[in-house]
Amino acid sequence: METVRELRARVLFDRGRRPAFLAEDGRHVDDQDLDHGAWHFVARKEPDGPPLGYIRLSTPATGELYQSRAFLGVAGYLRVLGDAGVTPEETFEHSRLVVEHRARKLGLGAYLNAVAIGAAHALGAKAMIGTSGTKDGQHEFHERFGFRCVDGTRRYVEQYTEDVVIMFHDVSKGAGEYQDLVTKARDELPKLVAVDHVPAIATSHRRPERLNAGANTTSWQPLLFTPAVATDRDALRTLLNSGQVREIHDTIDAQIDELIRSREPWLPPAEDLAQRKNEQLGGLSEWEYGTWVYYPWSQRLVHVLPREEFRLVRTDRNRGKIERPQQRTLLGKRIGVVGLSVGNSAAVTFALEGIGGSFKLADFDEFGLSNLNRLRAGVHQLGVNKAVISARQMFEIDPYLDIEIFTDGLTKANLENFVEHLDLLVEECDTPYAKIAAREEARKRGIPVVMDCNDRGMLDVERFDEEPDRPLLHGLIGDITADELENLTKPQKVDLILAMVDAERISPELRASFDELGKTLSSWPQLASGVALGGALTAEVARRILLGGECASGRFYVDFAELITPATNTARSLV
Template identity: 60%
Template sequence: MNDFPAVNSVPWHVSAFRLVRGQPGQNALVGRIRELRGRILFDHGRRPDFRTPSGGYADDQALDFGAWHFIGRRGPDGPPLGYVRLLTPETADLFQTRAYLGPERYEELLRECGYDVAETFEHSRLVVEHQARKLGLGLYLNAFAIAAARCLGAKAMIGTSGTADGQDRFHERFGFLPVPHTRRYVEQYTEDVVIMLYRSAVPAGEHAGLVEQLETLFPDATVSAEQAGISLSQVSGEETTRRHGVRQCVSRLVAEGMRNDSSDSCWQPQHFDLGREPDRVQLLELLDSGAVREVLDTVEDQLTELVTSREPRLRASPDAVERAVTTQLAGAGPQEYGTWVWYPWSGRLVHLLPREEFRLVRTDRNRGRIDRAQQRSLLGRRVGVIGLSVGSSAALTFAMEGIGGSFKLADFDALSVSNLNRLRAGVHHLGLNKCVLAARQMMEIDPWLDIEIHPDGLTDDTMDAFFTDGLGPIDLLVEECDTPYVKVAAREYARELGIPVVMDANDRGLLDVERFDLEPHRPLLHGLLGTTTSEELRDLTHEQMLDVILTMVDRDRLSPELSAAIPEIGRTLSSWPQLASGVALGGALTAEAARRILLGHPRPSGRFYTDLEVLTAGDRSTVS
């Protein structure tokens, strides 16, 4: 075995061995190899033919005997994360390319290219687990197999390559070239397949230097079949994940991430900087755990966006963009640049630019409306949101627009089916606490947000901690709860601390603004409740609660639809009628008001209606 040079500083441990039919124990070893390949090729159902009727995985091929097999791991005791096979001319009658083309066409093709069957090897079955692909294991295994073939005297290599995931383009980077007129659809792989040829005497492709370097390592990487059997016996799908290289902290993180049916479910992502050795170790252990379901890496596209955001004129010259990206990397590899973010609730691992650069690009299209200095100012503000039904639209709009870098969210309720008419959520979120749901969605927009959640809602015990902490009071409150006591108690706190409050009433586009930061003695809710205090609103009956809410929202200004619906609540209607369009409008209205308040622009106290029915009436049209 041999620990060979790393792809972008990620080390890999590779072992190579050859299997010969008839030797003791080799049938069992072949079975483990076929199970490993079948599991990876199955790809969560993408290629169903690799799933057995018993629920296992298999990739049965007679040409496994007599072939060289290469296994890639993170370390000597880690689970196999990738595999590639190399067939020698001794088993040329079994080559997949021969079966694909037919014996006569196969030999004719080799002659046309100037090669003989006896000097041509076949490269096949490069398969890599999703979590190791973006870290470069496939690249190294491929280079290793080519290096081994050259070391064993191959004049040429031939193989079939899929095209759906760009595997053919991947092989071109090593010097393989597609053979014209050989591309066709193959049912088993559910994609088009093409024959590709590599000429050993003409090293080509961007990885030619790596292949030559690995030729010297191949002899030391070979192991006996017995050694290979011992190492492969450590692996059997998910069982391997439980037995190898997963620290307790990673296990807890994974466990929390998978429990999204609980009010205390995980909602904070984890960040990894590959420039820090502890982060690198922990990330690789996470990858080994099998918990990563999907790896998303578009950092090279993000780098292009970064340099063209700073200098839009670069877009006219691809060469200039490439030079700017190279300068930005400053000698670092793309895989090492930036931050890898792990979202345990979805199993996604995402590669992003560093925080400040990510935020610069993410808010680039705000410019012209919100300049860079204003964006930085807004990101320094702290916002509280009470009530994450209507309030979820506000919270997500704030996160998208960059209004606030720190949030406190409070809601005791869990998502139910009837909430799906207005909340941005899916059926897989049912039963999840609403502030946990909002926090997750906001973190998926900007994983560097500082979010604190109060999944028991706002109570007498949590009121102080919600409004103020060691950093001082929050800068703005978005109040969208349904309970009169909390609505008034929250305003009492806000007035005492000089915190502005905004609210969307979700009827006729009503935006409510109370500038307690400018008017410390302003009556709560514009005096609509007189001198009523929160203590007087405890333990109300249903009828009393309804009367207080109608007074708060000014019953004489309600829309005809809501006025007609109110008497039916509790009889023919289960609760207040609300529409997604109204909730979305509320998010926009509260965000616009909050942005102006936090930037010091004019936004006085008062009530303002953006009644879409009135504003889009026929007599409002600007064209005849």
């Protein structure tokens, strides 16, 4: 890394043209956090010789660090992608293309560019984005690869001492005059990659034995291939030939059968559907129809219906309780979940029920053995971030979801970005600062907040969308702000949490546990049954809020100790 950073900085310094790349001690410096977790392609004349050229390819796993995102700002970046009809999860970034002066006549820059673009195509990118200088016609060079300059983004950047513009590449439109070179690079990617040094985020091309050894702890996004599209068909074949697919699961024939019967439920069970299936396929073979989904963490390749048909069948049994128009409304909502222990139950229930089509998940914690008493995961996932686990589970329910994860949890640095554009916030974290900060930001933006306490079935609802001046947590904590909570002692945090949950109403068991924390108990008690109930309660409230149903601010209890008693037994009179 130090070698390629020095190369980049020296080439970008360009004999003094860009002074920002020279440190005071005379070293050429180009340290960027974006280097960590990226693909790095280095060209050398000899295998062990000095690098002559270099290019970086970043995947959506580090999308928050993209240079183009920093250049445009979050809102501008999302607007550019939205205008192009792609999501951040489908967009890769290539950057830092540099070639030694003595090697520029060899065509090395074109080859490196083709390698990065071909790799992005092979890894399932729908689009690529990047910044480009304009002084020496760099942007025109990228245009020859199928990139286009985004209107209105050109401006002078002091660090580069020239105008910089955003370049955008639509994978479906090919790679311009270098299409053949890009295709060759894409097909040769498995041979080019130094497998033992593949970044952890790029596990879709690791050898199976490395994955099975537990190395894959960070990948969480599936790769989607539509064989009816030529570039996807080629990329899928490359994947199948790479040795990275451990299992293929194809039930598309049965899924089409379900699709037809969900549209025509009056058909007799024995009805021959052959003609209807042919009409549904529209001239495509079954292999070409729909979407193939590759899950890097399990190396499974699964064949599913196209997006709309998939969701129509998957939520067909919701009808009668959630009708089609309501289902479409719910799928158009964006939901944030903070704290993916108790929040995992909520997030997975939402995905199952079709509540929300877009999610932001935040948790800094890794899944530990003691979490197995309540979080639905397996021993093979110990050490994996909880947001990663939740995203994987949700994508395995619906691969067409739009999910963004925050593995640092909710922090001052990412709070505004996390809460931005949410329709609902589910808050289930243990940190007092995050609890209050999330509510402060949600209230400022008019976003309703839902919380389940995992004790006595306590459900908390704050309709900041209807009551913009409502006191946080119903006034139970007074006027304290998040900034005042950062330096609390442990006893002060306990007192604050007791105030938040209303100490007079908690269960006797939970009340007794607080005095034992750090003595006989490592943390407060939680049970899987309570967590599962929390997922159901938050889903019920979320559905009401998002569909405009009746759901006022307040605190409510679904206490089994009170609900399941001899006095509430409705079967007594039947015996």
